[in-house]
Amino acid sequence: MKREKQLLKGNYAIAQAAIEAGCQSYFGYPITPQSEIGEYMSEKMPELNRAYVAAESEVAAINMVLGAGSTGVKAMTSSSSCAVALMQEGLSFIAGDEIPCVLVSVMRGGPGLGYIYPSQGDYYQATKGGGNGDYKIVTYAPSSVQECVDLTYKCFYVSQKYRTPVCLLADGMIGQTMEPAVINEYPYEEINQSEWALDGAKNRKPRFIASIEREQESLRKRVVKIFEKYNKILENENIFEKYETEGAKLVITAFGSIARIAKAAVKKARKNGLKVGLFRPIMVNPFPEKIVAEIAQKVDGILDIELNCGQMLQDIKASIASCATTIPVKFYGRPAGVMMTVEEIYKQIENVYKEIVEKKYGTACI
Amino acid sequence: MGRIVLNRDKCKACYLCIDACPKKVLGKDKTVNALGYYPAAVEKQEDCIGCAMCARVCPDIAIEKVYK
Amino acid sequence: MEQLVYKKPDSIKDDFKISFCPGCDHGTAVKLVAEVLDELGVRENTIGIASVGCSVFSYDFFNVDIVEAPHGRSMAVATGVKRSKPDKIVFTYQGDGDLASIGIGETVHAMTRGEKVTAICINNTTYGMTGGQAGPTTLIGQVTTTTTKGRKAELSGYPLKISEMLKEIDGTAYVARVTLDSPAAIMNAKKCIKKAFEAQIKGLGTGFVEILSTCPTNWKMTPQEAHARVRGEMSEVFKPGVYKDKVSEAQ
Secondary structure: OOOOEEEEEHHHHHHHHHHHOOOOEEEEOOOOOOHHHHHHHHHHHHHOOOEEEEOOOHHHHHHHHHHHHHOOOOEEEEEOHHHHHHOHHHHHHHHHHOOOEEEEEEEOEOOOOOEOOOOOOOHHHHHOOOOOOOOOOEEEOOOOHHHHHHHHHHHHHHHHHHOOEEEEEEEHHHHHOEEEEEOOOOOOOOOOOOOOOOOOOOOOOOOEEOOOOOOHHHHHHHHHHHHHHHHHHHHHOOOEEEEOOOOOOEEEEOOHHHHHHHHHHHHHHHHOOOOEEEEEEOEEEOOOHHHHHHHHOOOOEEEEEEOOOOOHHHHHHHHHHHOOOOOOEEEEEOOOOOOOOHHHHHHHHHHHHHHHHHHHHOHHHO | OOEEEEOOOOOOOOOHHHHHOOOOOEEEOOOOOOOOOOOEEEOOHHHOOOOOHHHHHOOOOOEEEEEO | OOOEEEEOOOOEOOOOOOOOOOOOHHHHHHHHHHHHHHHHOOHHHEEEEEOOOHHHHHHHOEOOEEEEOOOOOHHHHHHHHHHHOOOOEEEEEEEHHHHHHHOHHHHHHHHHOOOOOEEEEEEOOOEOOOOOEOOOOOOOOOOOOOOOOOOOHHHHOOOOOHHHHHOOOOOEEEEEEEEOOOHHHHHHHHHHHHHHHHHHHOOOOEEEEEEEOOOHHHHOOOHHHHHHHHHHHHHHHOOOEEEEEHHHHHO
């Protein structure tokens, strides 16, 4: 069946995609700018005889997700910034328990209560985690409403396949943007969870899902096993966008909402003869270090653009350091507040291009 | 007559069973068990009426079975 | 012919290990929950929630599927399990610190929603596993490692009366407070635990049993002295009894 394009708001696209993906249990607590997700789920989930609970807090919501996920169903919550902070303990447990689940994080500007403006200030929160112990939250960052749909599917699939929490990291702009998108059919195979999930110990030994490990060696092994999983995810489930990076002298790195504005600026730069490309990691955790390193070896400089004070920047720098390249890495960022314009980013590109590329080759190379 | 199946290596010597037994069937063992405790011991099997009070109060499920 | 009158419940693992201190009522409480699961014939259809504290080692003995909750979050985890698998029997096994201090929000709201789960709470007036600090139920005057001169109300407030509080919540179907200080009390406790599971099975709401329990190690008492304390000062403040029983009303 061919699906029609609809005019969709990012948050509704995420909610509809979750339902299409077979999300059986949703738990959430309202917080702007993602409240539409919970509202949509409150209506649709009961209609489909699936679970919706208005949790009393985000602490409760993530632990409801833990319980639901432990039975093998596709479980999900959505939240934002200071409220995602409340979920960190639960996420650490879920990662340690190896329970599949999806967290939709629609960032606000922070710190503290901040406000609802578009921001990417929670890149650290998503990718470095606030919970305790050695674990990662696999994270995908959409930059369009269509990607909200496609990556919600990806999040459910990866979480189910690798039994790990996966985060869809959007922001107020993506969540609130309306643009045409298609709710395609869920494109992935269903992963059988019956070998480990809890459903009552009938004709088998009881199962125990927990993060506690009393033996030193088994605790070490558990962490090693979890990290092997992250390596596999990086190998098999990594997605990114490269735009005009071939032959580029300067590459712009950006993710999520700002990446699409950066892309427009890169297009303009190319039109004006500047050899500029864009690298947009879509999976931002585990971070595609090798790909950034490969790009870094072929260019003269990198300009990282973010709606924060330089968070992904640290991953970019680490990637470059990993291949012993010493190209300059410039940063242009702005914490929560006003979205950057194409013109503004273009000016930055021009300045950095002059500073790095033209200095090296002279203006002739333009 | 009743009969108690007591796993002496599960006993942690709280002796709640000794207090619970209406017929004073149970006492304290003179040798330590695998856990290092002096476990409860069946001393007067012949007096046991199989009421299972000892098993009900045993927090360690050391009294595994009671027959009547 | 010899007749078997008591045996280890099937809902306790064959290779069980009771990890509690000598004379601790936890073991008896666990055993009663297991006996009730056996009697109701639901062992193979049950998912238990282990909490943090002395009850974390539930997997050492319960012969049922178990998921571990972070400290205090058992009722939220139970909600997630039950809403996803409504045909399963779901229970939490929590201490008073877990259920009534750090987890009181999750407890109150799960019960407000009338989640069809059963919550068993061990109230021993202290944080047992961490070495006997004052908790939400510590009695006035009680000496703990954080109230070395006895709990003073003006400094650290009053003991929380869990059952009295939870009975007022519309979503609870069964609320009882029991003790385990004698064979008769144990038999009564089992009856109450069974009712708390029936509340769930009959879809009436949340079933809750608060078990006044001993902590001989941290109270620095013999198990016998500890039971005397349960009968005495603990029962004076936390009055045992059935506080709410929609199960019997429904029959």
